[in-house]
Amino acid sequence: MSTYEIAGGVKVARPTMAGHLRDYLARIRGGDLGALPAVLGLVVLTLIFGAARPNSFFSAGNLANLFNQAAGLTMIAMGLIFVLLLGEIDLSAGYAAGVCGAAMAILLTDRGYAEPVALLGALLTGVVIGLALGFLVAKVGIPSFVVTLAAFLAFQGVLLNLLGEGKNLSIPDGFIKSLNKDSLPVSWSWGLAIASVAVFALFQFLRYRGRADRGLLTEPIGVTLLRVAGIAALILTATAILTRERAINPAVASLKGVPIAALVIGGFLVLWTLVLGRTSYGRHVYAVGGNPEAARRAGIPVDRIRISVFVIGSFMAAIGGIMLVSRAGSVDPNTGGSSTLLYSVGAAVIGGTSLFGGKGKVIHAVIGGAVIAVIDNGMFLMDFSSGTRYIFTGVILLIAAGVDALARRRAAAGNR
Amino acid sequence: MAATPLLELRGIDKSFGPVQVLHDVGMSVYPGEVTALVGDNGAGKSTLVKCISGIYTIDAGTVLFDGRTVTVNSPRDAADLGIEVVYQDLALCDNLDIVQNMFLGREQKRGIVLDEPTMEQMAAETLASLSVRTVKSLRQLVASLSGGQRQTVAIAKAVLWNSKVVILDEPTAALGVAQTAQVLELVRRLADNGLGVALISHNMNEVFAVSDRIAALYLGRMAAEVKTSDVTHAQVVELITGGRSGNLGLPPEGPTDFADFMPGGQL
Numbered sequence: 001m002s003t004y005e006i007a008g009g010v011k012v013a014r015p016t017m018a019g020h021l022r023d024y025l026a027r028i029r030g031g032d033l034g035a036l037p038a039v040l041g042l043v044v045l046t047l048i049f050g051a052a053r054p055n056s057f058f059s060a061g062n063l064a065n066l067f068n069q070a071a072g073l074t075m076i077a078m079g080l081i082f083v084l085l086l087g088e089i090d091l092s093a094g095y096a097a098g099v100c101g102a103a104m105a106i107l108l109t110d111r112g113y114a115e116p117v118a119l120l121g122a123l124l125t126g127v128v129i130g131l132a133l134g135f136l137v138a139k140v141g142i143p144s145f146v147v148t149l150a151a152f153l154a155f156q157g158v159l160l161n162l163l164g165e166g167k168n169l170s171i172p173d174g175f176i177k178s179l180n181k182d183s184l185p186v187s188w189s190w191g192l193a194i195a196s197v198a199v200f201a202l203f204q205f206l207r208y209r210g211r212a213d214r215g216l217l218t219e220p221i222g223v224t225l226l227r228v229a230g231i232a233a234l235i236l237t238a239t240a241i242l243t244r245e246r247a248i249n250p251a252v253a254s255l256k257g258v259p260i261a262a263l264v265i266g267g268f269l270v271l272w273t274l275v276l277g278r279t280s281y282g283r284h285v286y287a288v289g290g291n292p293e294a295a296r297r298a299g300i301p302v303d304r305i306r307i308s309v310f311v312i313g314s315f316m317a318a319i320g321g322i323m324l325v326s327r328a329g330s331v332d333p334n335t336g337g338s339s340t341l342l343y344s345v346g347a348a349v350i351g352g353t354s355l356f357g358g359k360g361k362v363i364h365a366v367i368g369g370a371v372i373a374v375i376d377n378g379m380f381l382m383d384f385s386s387g388t389r390y391i392f393t394g395v396i397l398l399i400a401a402g403v404d405a406l407a408r409r410r411a412a413a414g415n416r
Numbered sequence: 417m418a419a420t421p422l423l424e425l426r427g428i429d430k431s432f433g434p435v436q437v438l439h440d441v442g443m444s445v446y447p448g449e450v451t452a453l454v455g456d457n458g459a460g461k462s463t464l465v466k467c468i469s470g471i472y473t474i475d476a477g478t479v480l481f482d483g484r485t486v487t488v489n490s491p492r493d494a495a496d497l498g499i500e501v502v503y504q505d506l507a508l509c510d511n512l513d514i515v516q517n518m519f520l521g522r523e524q525k526r527g528i529v530l531d532e533p534t535m536e537q538m539a540a541e542t543l544a545s546l547s548v549r550t551v552k553s554l555r556q557l558v559a560s561l562s563g564g565q566r567q568t569v570a571i572a573k574a575v576l577w578n579s580k581v582v583i584l585d586e587p588t589a590a591l592g593v594a595q596t597a598q599v600l601e602l603v604r605r606l607a608d609n610g611l612g613v614a615l616i617s618h619n620m621n622e623v624f625a626v627s628d629r630i631a632a633l634y635l636g637r638m639a640a641e642v643k644t645s646d647v648t649h650a651q652v653v654e655l656i657t658g659g660r661s662g663n664l665g666l667p668p669e670g671p672t673d674f675a676d677f678m679p680g681g682q683l
Contacts, residue, residue, distance in 0.1 A: 032557075210533055211533055214533045214537055215537075216533055217553065217554070278529050278530055279528055279529065279530060280523040280530060283512075283516060283530065284521075286511060286512060287512060287516075287521075289511065290509035290510055290511035290512060291508065291509040291510065294507050294508055295509065297491065297503070297507065298521030299491065299492060299495075299522075358509070358511035359511055
């Protein structure tokens with residue numbers, strides 16, 4: 001293998017396209033699968049449903065629908081990824097979403113506050129819930145499974161009491177209701193799509209240049225170009241489909257453009273990806289998840305990190321709650337209940353985040369959320385009963401968790 | 417030999433409740449030398465290291481750093497002085513790469529964003545200064561490294577910050593023969609670069625191969641501090657197991673008839 005001397009004189013293997021591919025394959029064989037199984041699963045499921053229901057599944061309307069279906073659980077799953085990175089669990093995230101959504105709806109209707117105040121109220125509720133959970137886990141030392149199981153039961157009760165038994169509280173039309181229902185105008189859709197591709201390409205290029213200028217090892221330029229091209233193709237194709245007319249009767253009401261939900265998902269994806277990957281806070285989250293003792297000896301405030309991930313978890317649950325309420329147009333005692341939490345944990349795990357801590361990315365929530373939404377949506381279009389859909393989703397989750405466990409075994413066996 | 421010790425301990429006492437673990441312990445670490453700290457299980461080696469590194473606070477005694485009296489109340493204080501400890505395990509995060517581990521807790525930033533190129537450059541330079549010339553990539557996960565390479569990263573992490581004293585707590589305990597040799601070579605190189613090195617070890621061959629001085633702890637007391645060239649394997653073993661060897665070591669509990677004088681003994 002040819003070598004390459006970087007700044008300081010350490011010899012490392014010279015990167016080539018073939019070498020890059022070889023390294024990637026070696027990582028996969030070594031048990032570092034990442035989101036690969038989920039992406040493959042998503043492609044396979046899409047092809048199956050597309051073949052079975054080509055007209056309804058592969059329509060622009062259904063693609064937009066998928067974003068709206070997935071938005072709530074994807075937001076909750078993003079928060080759960082922080083919790084899972086520390087090897088903890090938050091079973092209360094579903095009902096926390098419900099409680100936050102109810103708080104928002106009550107502020108909006110019963111109390112008559114403006115939308116920004118109601119939104120802020122929901123988010124604040126989330127933060128307070130997270131602080132309480134985090135304190136109990138990190139400072140009191142109760143296992144997160146027990147704390148959040150108790151919270152799961154309690155929040156279910158809080159939701160019932162807030163709404164009164166069986167009451168259904170509708171929210172008025174407005175910004176909140178349009179969040180997970182309406183779409184951006186076509187011009188905005190294209191503008192944002194092109195801008196995001198351009199910004200992504202610019203950052204990739206700057207990073208490449210920055211490393212090359214310092215004499216550091218860079219990945220082959222081909223890999224960078226392929227990544228930019230891939231992202232560009234994905235975003236622009238989706239935008240092209242979504243900006244087509246998808247109303248049944250366009251003469252009555254035209255319906256086209258990228259759903260606002262897609263923008264919300266994309267925005268939080270970028271925000272949390274930057275936090276996890278580019279800040280010392282994110283680095284410390286991974287460190288505490290990987291080896292808490294090493295993190296402590298490195299001077300990282302382990303307890304504070306532990307509390308913070310629960311705060312982020314419940315904050316994102318609040319965002320998820322807002323999206324759920326927005327989609328339903330109302331909040332009821334079952335908002336955030338039934339399968340919401342399990343689908344969210346499922347999304348994170350199916351996407352490739354480990355239940356054992358230390359391994360995971362925010363994108364996993366989006367990919368896993370897409371898998372779950374596609375299963376739900378595709379099987380519904382194929383007229384399967386909801387019982388069969390639950391069973392199938394359960395099997396997929398089991399497969400994902402099994403892949404994670406096997407990957408860990410491989411990684412442990414391959415090590416020393 | 418070198419005039420002032422880089423790190424000097426005088427009269428260190430440490431108790432945990434009613435149990436006194438360290439009695440009046442003194443020890444010196446000189447720049448450019450490897451001082452081996454030996455002793456049986458329970459002799460107080462780890463406690464002494466934790467006192468130096470600020471994890472425990474001492475009950476009595478003084479710590480001199482570069483001739484000045486200093487107080488070390490936390491690992492941060494020790495790090496600020498330039499004292500770094502390499503533990504035999506638990507020091508690295510498997511899920512992070514080499515550079516990330518070396519800068520853990522002390523990341524370089526530009527604004528609020530991590531400055532990865534600078535960190536990678538500094539890591540590369542540090543590894544090069546330790547004559548570590550081949551790794552597949554500075555960005556490979558620590559999980560994929562061999563035991564010796566992991567220990568190398570842990571040691572490189574310790575010297576990254578222009579530290580002056582490096583304390584290694586049984587760095588070779590979990591390693592194979594070839595990897596042990598590799599790490600010992602690195603330990604020697606640290607001293608040759610002018611650092612003060614304290615090496616805790618159970619392995620006599622290792623101690624004699626790499627150290628300049630030997631400090632033997634026996635039941636919480638410093639039995640003897642000797643030059644490695646002045647003693648034999650057998651004497652060190654006696655110091656470890658009995659606290660004395662001939663006229664070396666702690667005074668006998670009772671009068672003895674055979675207080676032989678060993679030439680070139682005590683310092």
